[in-house]
Amino acid sequence: MAEFLGIEAEIPFAPAAGAINGPNVDSIIEHTRQVLRSPLTFSRWASATYKGGEGNEPKYGRAYYHNPLTEQTVNSLGLPSVSIDTMEQIYPDLEKEAEDRGKVIIPGVSAAAGDDPMHVLPEMAERLVAAGAKRIEVNYSCPNKIVEGGGREPILSHDLETMMEVDEEVIKRVGTDIWVVRKIAPLVGEKRELISLTAQYFAKAAGKIALSFNTIGGQSILTEYGELALHVPNNLGGLSGPATRLVGRDMLAAFRSLLPESVQIDSALGVYSGKEVFTRVDEMGANISSGVTVFLAK
Numbered sequence: 001m002a003e004f005l006g007i008e009a010e011i012p013f014a015p016a017a018g019a020i021n022g023p024n025v026d027s028i029i030e031h032t033r034q035v036l037r038s039p040l041t042f043s044r045w046a047s048a049t050y051k052g053g054e055g056n057e058p059k060y061g062r063a064y065y066h067n068p069l070t071e072q073t074v075n076s077l078g079l080p081s082v083s084i085d086t087m088e089q090i091y092p093d094l095e096k097e098a099e100d101r102g103k104v105i106i107p108g109v110s111a112a113a114g115d116d117p118m119h120v121l122p123e124m125a126e127r128l129v130a131a132g133a134k135r136i137e138v139n140y141s142c143p144n145k146i147v148e149g150g151g152r153e154p155i156l157s158h159d160l161e162t163m164m165e166v167d168e169e170v171i172k173r174v175g176t177d178i179w180v181v182r183k184i185a186p187l188v189g190e191k192r193e194l195i196s197l198t199a200q201y202f203a204k205a206a207g208k209i210a211l212s213f214n215t216i217g218g219q220s221i222l223t224e225y226g227e228l229a230l231h232v233p234n235n236l237g238g239l240s241g242p243a244t245r246l247v248g249r250d251m252l253a254a255f256r257s258l259l260p261e262s263v264q265i266d267s268a269l270g271v272y273s274g275k276e277v278f279t280r281v282d283e284m285g286a287n288i289s290s291g292v293t294v295f296l297a298k
Contacts, residue, residue, distance in 0.1 A: 002281055004264060004288040005135045005179040005210060007041060007104050012281040014042035016268045016290040017108055017137055017183055017212065021046055022080045023054055025090060032094055036103050042288070043098065046108030047079060047139045048087040050120040053112060055080030056146060061231030066241060069224045071272075073241030075215065076144040076232040079112055084124045088131040095132050106181060108137035113145035117156055117166050125180070126173035137181040138170055143217025143238045150233030155217060157184035157198070158191060164201055176207040183212045186251050186269060199258035210264040210287070213251050215240040240292075245270030249284065256285045266290055 002012030020031045020043065028045060035043035056078030057063040066073040082090075091107055098105045109124035111117040121138055128136050140157040147153055156163050163184075170180065182202070187195050202209055215238030221229045228235040248269030256265060267286035271277060272293045280286040 002288050004042065004266065005104070005106070005181070005208075009041035009288065011039055011041065012286075012288045013271075013277050014040055014266075014288060014290045015044050016292050017044050017046040017139070018075075018077070019292045020044055023052060023082055025082055025086060028082070029090065029094065032105065033097070036098055036101050036105075041103055043103065043105045044108065044137070044290075045087070045091070045094070045105060046137055047081060047110035047142075048084045048107070048124065049079055049081045049110055049112040050084055050115055050124065051112065052081050052083035052086065053079065056144065056232055060233070063230060063232055063237070065221070065223060065229040067221060067224050067229065070221070071242035072221050072239060072244075074219060074221050074229050074237040074239050076146070076230050076237035078144045078146060078232075079110055079142055081110070081112075084109065084127055088127050091128065092132050104135060106135050106137050107133050108139060108181075108183070110139035110142055111156070113147055113153055117162070118169065121166055122169040122173045125170045129174045129178055133178075135179040135181070136174070137183055137212070138167075139183045139214070140166070141183050141185040141214035143185065143215065144232075146233060152218070152236065155185045158194065160194060160197055160201065167205065171205070171207045174207075179208040179210060181210040181212055181266065183214055186213050186216050186247055188216060188247060195254050196258065199255055202263055203259050209262070210266060211255060211259075212266040212290070213248065213269050214238065215269065216244060216247060240269060242270060242272040245272070245276060249280070252280060252284050252286055
């Protein structure tokens with residue numbers, strides 16, 4: 001039995017934040033209902049952006065790939081999403097369906113390329129809560145927002161000063177009784193020096209706090225045939241999949257050791273099997289795990 005965001009779950013697993021998303025509302029509703037009909041307690045809908053959009057695939061071509069030989073998954077989907085206007089209209093009915101089944105939906109928001117996070121994230125969070133959400137996710141970590149010329153926008157959670165300013169405004173808008181899952185980037189390489197400072201902030205931040213970790217940004221992989229995996233500029237995307245399980249465990253261990261138990265952790269990166277769920281939750285202290293791989297216990 002796992003406890004996450006004030007709810008007990010018999011199965012400590014949920015869809016990862018990006019598993020149910022995109023610009024097609026009917027698809028989002030159907031996938032959400034599939035999860036609500038399953039044995040899982042938690043579903044997600046992430047992330048809405050301020051204006052919505054098709055993401056990178058229509059413009060560039062292939063933006064998602066899994067190499068079965070290396071067990072690497074890479075994506076540069078670029079936040080295909082509905083707008084916050086659409087989410088706040090559709091969400092209340094889905095929330096009622098979830099409550100009727102004793103389940104929970106965690107809707108999420110993210111800034112798109114060119115958006116000012118200080119403007120859009122607090123407003124969208126406030127509007128979700130006004131629409132009835134008691135638990136939300138705020139994405140500080142999307143690594144795949146392509147700007148003109150093929151470059152990438154800086155990851156917000158790598159800029160601690162700005163992220164903290166945005167986060168404080170989010171809590172000011174939604175209040176301290178709402179669970180807010182902060183989705184941050186894995187801190188690897190030279191960014192490892194930010195682990196301690198990031199943990200110090202969330203250990204003292206106001207409100208009900210949970211963390212989750214996104215993919216590893218700025219990665220380039222090949223297909224099993226030696227070709228570029230993605231068609232986006234420079235073949236760059238966010239890396240996940242079974243090959244990243246050690247990074248996922250490392251982030252969990254580092255933050256769990258530095259944070260009070262009141263700060264909850266959803267460990268998602270590299271989760272690909274029931275055994276890995278057990279490792280993260282029962283052995284390493286995650287509150288829950290999540291992923292995009294569906295696996296069945298036998």
